[in-house]
Amino acid sequence: MGKYKEEDYKSNVENAWCPGCGNFGILNTVKQTLAELDIGPHQAVICTGIGQAPKLPHYMKVNTFNGLHGREVASAQGIKMANPELEVIVHGGDGGIYGEGGNHFLHAIRRNLNITVVVHDNRIYGLTKGQPSPTSELGLVTGIKPEGVQISPLKPLELAISQECSFVAQAFSANIKENVEILKAAILNEGFSLVNMLQPCITWNKVNTYKWFRDNTFKVDSEHDPYDSRATLELLKDKLPLGIIYKNKKEAYDSKVARARVFCGKEGFNKIAGSFG
Ligand SMILES: Cc1ncc(C[n+]2csc(CCOP(=O)(O)OP(=O)(O)O)c2C)c(N)n1
Ligand code: SF4
Numbered sequence: 110m111g112k113y114k115e116e117d118y119k120s121n122v123e124n125a126w127c128p129g130c131g132n133f134g135i136l137n138t139v140k141q142t143l144a145e146l147d148i149g150p151h152q153a154v155i156c157t158g159i160g161q162a163p164k165l166p167h168y169m170k171v172n173t174f175n176g177l178h179g180r181e182v183a184s185a186q187g188i189k190m191a192n193p194e195l196e197v198i199v200h201g202g203d204g205g206i207y208g209e210g211g212n213h214f215l216h217a218i219r220r221n222l223n224i225t226v227v228v229h230d231n232r233i234y235g236l237t238k239g240q241p242s243p244t245s246e247l248g249l250v251t252g253i254k255p256e257g258v259q260i261s262p263l264k265p266l267e268l269a270i271s272q273e274c275s276f277v278a279q280a281f282s283a284n285i286k287e288n289v290e291i292l293k294a295a296i297l298n299e300g301f302s303l304v305n306m307l308q309p310c311i312t313w314n315k316v317n318t319y320k321w322f323r324d325n326t327f328k329v330d331s332e333h334d335p336y337d338s339r340a341t342l343e344l345l346k347d348k349l350p351l352g353i354i355y356k357n358k359k360e361a362y363d364s365k366v367a368r369a370r371v372f373c374g375k376e377g378f379n380k381i382a383g384s385f386g
Contacts (some may be wrong), residue, residue, distance in 0.1 A: 111147040115140045118150055118169040126161060131282035131308035131319075135229060136165055138285050141200075142292040143171075148316045153196040156185040158210070160202040160236045160309070162229035179209025182217045182226060189222050193363050196296060202233045204242040207265050211243070214265075218272040218301050223361040225295045225302040228265070229282075231310035232317050239313030249316055263306055266345055267276070270338055270355050275300025277341075277355040281322050282308040294353055307349065328348050338370040 118140040126132050149167060150171045157163030159178035166173040170374040172195070176184045183314045189197045199206070206214055206228045217226075232249070234240040243263040250257045269277050276298040280288045288306070295302035303319060307326065309319050329352030340357045373380075 111144060112253040113147060113149055115144050116358055118143060118171060118191045120168055120170050120204050122167050124168055127312050129311045131231065131310070132161060132165065132229060133217060134282040134285055135162075135200075135227070135289070135306055135308065136168055138282075138288040138292055139165065139200075139227075140169055141285070141289045142296065145289060146293055146296060147297070148196050148296075149174070149299060152194075153198060154188055156181050156188060156197065156199045158201055158204050158205045160234075161231075162200050162202040162235075162308075163205065165200045165229075175308065179205045179211075180213065180259070181205060182210055182213040182224075184220050185224050185226070186213075186220065189224050189363055193223075193367065197222075198296070199224065200313070201226075202235060202242070203228055203230045203244045203265075204240075207243040207263055211263075215268070216270065218269055218274045218303070221275055221301045221359060223299055223363050226296075227292070227306055228264075228305045229308045230305050231308045231314055232262075233310050235310045239310075246316070249314070250314055251315075254351075256360065264345075265303075265341065266354065269303050270341060273357045273359070274303055275357050275359060275361070276302035276353070277305075278303070278353045279305045279307065279339040279349060279351055281326055281351055282306055283319060283322075287328075290352060298356070299364065300357075300359060305385065312360075322349075325349055328352055329354055368369060 154172040155166035156174045158181040181199045185197050185199045232244045241258045245258045248257045278291045280291050295304050326349045329350045335356040344350045
């Protein structure tokens with residue numbers, strides 16, 4: 110039994126999510142994961158932007174940085190560089206991270222800091238009442254898109270794999286037990302970890318419901334080799350795979366910087382610090 114229990118992350122802030130929202134399952138997963146990894150509320154920071162997903166740290170006791178919509182990955186990288194001891198986790202929506210924050214997302218994968226990014230992928234802009242997001246499927250009709258989505262969705266997992274991301278997983282918000290294991294592995298991975306968390310928005314997305322996600326997902330076979338990018342891309346072809354789908358061994362950027370700090374000494378390091386791109 111670890112030092113921390115789920116109650117240690119409890120907050121008294123009133124919850125404003127719709128009853129039945131997929132975000133509740135994600136909140137439970139995060140609390141349970143931190144408790145099982147023995148990461149106390151003072152040892153982690155959850156970075157968010159604006160939206161329904163970014164409210165997650167308001168509903169728990171943990172350090173929080175709540176910045177601009179789409180800038181959650183950027184602030185997380187700054188925090189990790191300033192305090193490498195902190196467990197830095199990002200929670201954002203598909204709109205914030207893949208849309209407004211798409212450029213940060215792409216380059217953060219390349220930079221490979223030791224952070225975990227959990228995207229609550231409800232395939233819609235939830236907080237602002239159902240505009241299409243980058244992952245909305247072709248033809249999706251919503252209250253404010255009556256003619257249906259006209260452009261094909263972004264493929265975030267394929268994109269992350271194309272950039273040789275250190276760790277890529279996909280999860281479905283209702284599978285809390287499995288998701289705790291996935292999130293633990295993501296946090297323990299030394300590098301940039303992406304968890305695309307499929308999450309029903311029961312209010313604005315009437316297509317990608319709990320039933321739809323159950324019918325259109327499958328659990329990745331234990332035989333799957335996550336280091337085999339070709340096999341992983343095959344997995345992504347039809348239905349949505351759940352589990353750890355891709356891994357790539359490479360040194361985390363913060364660890365490279367720490368080595369440079371030792372190698373050059375403090376003064377020397379300060380001279381070259383600006384050259385880390
Ligand atoms: C730079 C910027 N653009 C747009 C907005 C308005 N805005 C706030 S939340 C939001 C949508 C959030 O959708 P998503 O990121 O998918 O998260 P969700 O609410 O679905 O969890 C938008 C468009 C904003 N606050 N800042
Ligand atoms: S609008 Fe959608 S994402 Fe937002 S709380 Fe309600 S169900 Fe959840």
